[in-house]
Amino acid sequence: MHLIVVGCGRVGAGLATTLTGEGHTVDIIDRSERAFRRLGPEFTGQRIVGSGFDRDDLERAGAKGADALAAVTSGDNTNILTVRIARENYQISRVVARIYDPRRAEIYQRLGIPTVATVTWTIDQVRRHLLPDQGVSDWADASGHLLLVDRLLPEKWAGRSLTELGVPGEVNVVAVSRAGVPRLDVDELLGQEGDVVHLAVLRESLASLDASLNAGRSPLPQQGSAP
Numbered sequence: 022m023h024l025i026v027v028g029c030g031r032v033g034a035g036l037a038t039t040l041t042g043e044g045h046t047v048d049i050i051d052r053s054e055r056a057f058r059r060l061g062p063e064f065t066g067q068r069i070v071g072s073g074f075d076r077d078d079l080e081r082a083g084a085k086g087a088d089a090l091a092a093v094t095s096g097d098n099t100n101i102l103t104v105r106i107a108r109e110n111y112q113i114s115r116v117v118a119r120i121y122d123p124r125r126a127e128i129y130q131r132l133g134i135p136t137v138a139t140v141t142w143t144i145d146q147v148r149r150h151l152l153p154d155q156g157v158s159d160w161a162d163a164s165g166h167l168l169l170v171d172r173l174l175p176e177k178w179a180g181r182s183l184t185e186l187g188v189p190g191e192v193n194v195v196a197v198s199r200a201g202v203p204r205l206d207v208d209e210l211l212g213q214e215g216d217v218v219h220l221a222v223l224r225e226s227l228a229s230l231d232a233s234l235n236a237g238r239s240p241l242p243q244q245g246s247a248p
Contacts, residue, residue, distance in 0.1 A: 023087050028100075029068075037066065047064070050072070090116050117151060132200070133215045172217070173215075184207065199215070
């Protein structure tokens with residue numbers, strides 16, 4: 022996947038280095054060339070001196086074909102403007118903005134813009150929004166077999182019952198976050214684009230769940246199928 026990180030502070034540099042180490046291509050944008058000194062020698066992407074809301078700079082970073090973008094500068098307004106341009110002008114569906122003001126964060130969450138606060142685990146939180154289907158779990162039990170995971174609902178699941186994602190004894194839909202608001206009444210909900218679904222899943226069933234999500238089919242065996 023190709024990802025863009027805007028802001029090369031502690032969070033941006035750490036995020037870019039982590040993603041590069043996982044095999045993704047990453048370009049990073051910052052107004053100060055000195056900021057790039059935070060990047061380790063393992064970072065192989067472009068270092069672009071510029072702005073996250075300048076279209077020329079975004080296109081130099083590969084915005085036209087990017088899979089995800091994180092805006093993690095020190096300015097709330099800059100981050101929000103950047104992710105709006107990424108989503109509206111370049112159709113980058115996976116975006117996340119770092120927000121310092123919790124009141125603003127709540128407003129943007131309701132508008133469907135994922136945000137993260139400034140906390141010690143910011144890098145991991147940003148990564149979860151950019152790569153929700155890459156096996157990162159929020160929690161695992163002592164045995165390591167039971168996981169709690171978040172998944173961004175693919176567009177092809179819009180209008181379908183979220184209960185179709187469940188498999189008795191293997192996958193349980195726990196809740197859904199919609200426009201920043203958590204919902205527990207999943208049995209009554211139809212999927213919407215932008216939903217983040219929270220699931221309890223056995224580790225051995227995780228790959229099957231992800232394949233079903235991406236294919237737009239229920240992970241339950243179809244009636245009449247061969248045993």
